[in-house]
Amino acid sequence: MQTSRDPQAEAIAEQKRNWLDAVYDPLAGADTVAQTIAVAALEGKEWDLFVATQWAPLREGGSREKGNNLTFRGKLKTYRGSRLLSETPLFNQATALCAFYPTSDRPPALAVASGPTVYIYSDSNPPANFVLSPIDLTPLEAEAWNIISASNGSDQVDKSLVEALAEALRELRDGGVVQLSPQSLSLLSLEDAEERAVFAIECVRKPLCVQFQLSSAVVFLSASGLLDTGYSIVAVCRDGSIYYLNSSSCKHIVQLEAHACGLITDHGGVVVGCIDGAVYSYSMEGRKRFKMTMSAPIISMDRFDYPAKGFHGYAVALKNKEFRVYVGKNLIFLICAEDIVTALKFGPYGREPAALIMILQGGGLSIKILKRTADFSAQNSLGGTPKEQEIPIPVPKKTKLYVEQTDRERDSSKEMYQTFIRDLFRLRLHGARDYATLFRHSLNPISSTENVKVKLEINILGLGPVFLIKILIRNIGVTVIPSLILNLVPDPKLHSVKKPIIKLYYIVPGVEYTREAHISCVDDLKTSAGKIDVIISEPESERPVIMARVVVPACRSF
Incomplete structure (x- = not known):
């Protein structure tokens, strides 16, 4: 008698067989999102974890009440092993972290995006910063701001002047002729107040190299390659558009069916997690490869590559505390986390070649080490075909009667097709006649007149x-x-x-x-x-x- 498989029990057994619990700190205070965590070896020795905690407006003294004396609390935390190595105060809210190699002969550096500034942290050097050039005001927009500046000489703001300024800026926005500045967009209280541009920065020679203009604000980026020789960038915008950027083109790939909540680039395509609880895979030409519906809403995604064993996949964190690893549509690992995983990162950590770093809901930190004996084979995948499917079906041999019947069908194929078409047309004719009879005599359990139903x-x-x-x-x-x-x-x-x-x-x-x-x-x-x-x-x-x-x-x- 066959017994049904328990996914949770299998996940716990798989977790004990392939993973080691290294760190679990539910009070780590690492409240962040997936875009603001990174792993890098800035000193060239051990791989450290960098977490930019989310900022919250606070009054002096820690109160969250409204007031004029508001300050911000945010830090760049560095973890090494199981301990907190350092905390660096941030001057503004961080929106993204990324580890990269400035040159081939230097250790990696850490880039922190904060407002219009990108800070570059490297080994034993003060952080360098690059500030993006401000948006130039158009003459019409500048004139609207100059009028209110000249008319308002006192500290009290005239309500009528503000309303007139807002109306003038609204007309410029609705006309679609000019691109308003963030100051004007903030006055109009728009959600999409970004410049909708992607910049490629060279941090050694010149601060700005390439700029791409997109249709909406970018929410996810995935870049690979070298800026001098060849690179590729995949950008997911807030309106659901996916763009492929390289040195020679800016191509729109596809329009998503729902808003994105995660982006992974693989060989020749992209994998996107959406808020409808499904994972979509597209080629770079915009052709859908597959759609896979999850058992719960998707919270975060990240790459899951283990080059030592030639494994290349992606990880998905769900709202039901599950952590899943896929290769294409095949489920390889299933882990039950301690809490909902809001951000994750897989890669080397400390002196281990493969570690799973999970930021839990509420700021907790969980780190698991992948055993070197972990099995990545497709035969042991949880989402693969069952073992019963590998058993061949005992197909009987072709009998003489079967062979003679196939010969008759081959010789009479034309007559068989004509008979099929004739019967099909006869069936359609009888159906049309019966429908006409019902319609003529109103033989329908539901009336279809205009006034009476x-x-x-x-x-x-x-x-x-x-x-x-x-x-x-x-x-x-x-x-x-x-x-x-x-x-x-x-x-x-x-x-x-x-x-x-x-x-x-x-x-x-x-x-x-x-x-x-x-x-x-x-x-x-x-x-x-x-x-x-x-x-x-x-x-x-x-x-x-x-x-x-x-x-x-x-x-x-x-």
């Missing part, structure tokens, strides 16, 4: 010679029907109705009305079945609104 349900009760017909009438429209006439037309040779005409008044939408009538057999000796027509019509109309034909069963003689 009624649903009809009929039941015949009894064994005879007296039957009870029960009629259920329901107004499926939105207006009240003033009056209708219900007619019962039996076969006069077989049955008679005591009250063949029933009037209905004020049929309210959504209410079910029941009407009953008795049907008697004309001759008790005739036990054959008959038919009765139930017709509903308006008082001054000749055409019925709805009609149904019901079979009255034969009378049972005892």
